[in-house]
Amino acid sequence: METDDLTPTELRVWRAFPRGEAVDFRAAEDEDVAGGADWGPERTVRAAVLRALLLNGPQENGEIPALKLAGARITGVFSLQHGTVDHAVRLSHCFFDAVPQLYGSRLRQLNLSGSVLPGLAAATLQVEGVLRMTGCQLSGPVRLGGAQIGGALFMDRAEITAVGAGEPALQLNHVSVGDDLWAPGLRAHGEVRLNGASVAGSANLNDARLSNPGDLVLDAQTISVETDFHMRRLVTFGWIGLRGARIAGRLDLSYARVSNPGDAALRAGSCSIGELWLRRSPAMEGTLSLRRAQIDDLFLEPEVVPDEVQFNGLVYTSLTPQEPAERRLPMLERDREGYVPHAYEQLTAAYRRIGDDHAARLVQLAKQRRHRRTLSWYGRLWGHVQDATVGYGFRPLRACGWLLSLLAVGSVAYALHHPPPLKADEAPEFNPLFYTLDLLLPVISFGQESAFAPKGGYQALSYALVVAGWILATTVFAGVTRTVSRQ
Incomplete structure (x- = not known):
């Protein structure tokens, strides 16, 4: 240019x-x-x-x-x-x-x-x-x-x-x-x-x-x-x-x-x-x-x-x-x-x-x-049971609280109304505390449950304690297993 x-x-x-x-x-x-x-x-x-x-x-x-x-x-x-x-x-x-x-x-x-x-x-x-x-x-x-x-x-x-x-x-x-x-x-x-x-x-x-x-x-x-x-x-x-x-x-x-x-x-x-x-x-x-x-x-x-x-x-x-x-x-x-x-x-x-x-x-x-929330109705029901009882294993002390509460209810109920023995001449002396423990703990026996047979409403109470004991034992076992497997 x-x-x-x-x-x-x-x-x-x-x-x-x-x-x-x-x-x-x-x-x-x-x-x-x-x-x-x-x-x-x-x-x-x-x-x-x-x-x-x-x-x-x-x-x-x-x-x-x-x-x-x-x-x-x-x-x-x-x-x-x-x-x-x-x-x-x-x-x-x-x-x-x-x-x-x-x-x-x-x-x-x-x-x-x-x-x-x-x-x-x-x-x-x-x-x-x-x-x-x-x-x-x-x-x-x-x-x-x-x-x-x-x-x-x-x-x-x-x-x-x-x-x-x-x-x-x-x-x-x-x-x-x-x-x-x-x-x-x-x-x-x-x-x-x-x-x-x-x-x-x-x-x-x-x-x-x-x-x-x-x-x-x-x-x-x-x-x-x-x-x-x-x-x-x-x-x-x-x-x-x-x-x-x-x-x-x-x-x-x-x-x-x-x-x-x-x-x-x-x-x-x-x-x-x-x-x-x-x-x-x-x-x-x-x-x-x-x-x-x-x-x-x-x-x-x-x-x-x-x-x-x-x-x-x-x-x-x-x-x-x-x-x-x-x-x-x-x-x-x-x-x-x-x-x-x-x-x-x-x-x-x-x-x-x-x-x-x-x-x-x-x-x-x-x-x-x-x-x-993702489970079927029976899965959710069982989940609610685990949550209420032991918090899915993350709150084990809650199970102790349930056991102590049920133990107190059973002990008081059977202390006020002794169940009759199955065989009077062979039955041990009745103990309401250990009788209730026999009902609640499925793997331990103190010889009380097999020796006495409650009737009426007290028999229904014994069934409820047995079922509650199995549920608590199962949920505690499931929670402990989950915790151990994570660790």
Whole structure:
């Protein structure tokens, strides 16, 4: 491109390029770039001029060329498709009339901070260093699928609106980031797609606000994050997908508000997470699904758990904060799959690891009661008997209380009315206490039951004591067997 074809504004940019000098057309640093469509020729640069500079621009010996432009209106399509640029590119606080086309290009570094764009087409883009989109405003989708970024990706305070575009607002699927994915304060109206992404550092969506009501709002399935994934104070309208994600450090959803009524709120099935923090937040609106997830430390406050959960196959090493079993059990009752034995076993194991045997027994008792609802009527009846008598073996002292009560009733009844002996000349001296024990204990005999025969109502009482004794003995044996088999 000949310099005679350049406007005075473009000539200024052209002459600054070989020395890497910055050109700033802004009237003030806090200028509203959204009004860039009204900027005149004194601030207008054609995209073709920038392309010519980057691909075949002038150079000076001993100088490092770079494109550093701020506060300009860029007209035409800024296209570097499949091109290779060895210079740093900074187009900050600029207004783009058309969507930049960077598909398949290779850049040293790209900075679009504070700019206003109708979208960005940069799938499979390769950036050796950092890609900055801090504070960008985009009225169309951002396509960065398959991009390879050697350094960090900055999208903090960026706002992307893709409503009605028929595609996700932000496409970072299968992107590779060599450092951090830094996007606190991101605003996205439409789906944010991160499935298959790989982040060597940490991912940060603190204070982000993502909206795609009734649909997938954050697709981070099979994402891999080598350290932490921060989503503190995140606000979402739509559901979050984390199925198959691998997060080596902490997934932090503290203070987050996740809302998708009538459907899933968070799906994190089959994922592997070092720590999952769900705390200091209102209850999720929608279903919390952690099916088949592997979590080392689950920080889950009962108040965060929604009305419906899916915990089948969830495995965790520790559960914090330490809460009484009465506070944890209701969340297991909310499982959409009904009775899930595995969830009760996991909660029991968590309490046993911290030495809270009492809470572990309460969970096991609740498990038996929940299982009872799935049985036939006679199974439920027998379950009620075991529960009332010995608490399914988890409350053995209750059996002693029943035995002592029945022993007292029988002893008093037969002390007031001695049953007649079967053979008066051979019968031992009648003892109401040991006679009642003979009736209650099916495997022990004191010689009283076989020597005396009560009549009328007292005979009915003896039958009731015999039946009660057998029931107590059977339930105690069943409870002890269950306890021993668990241990």
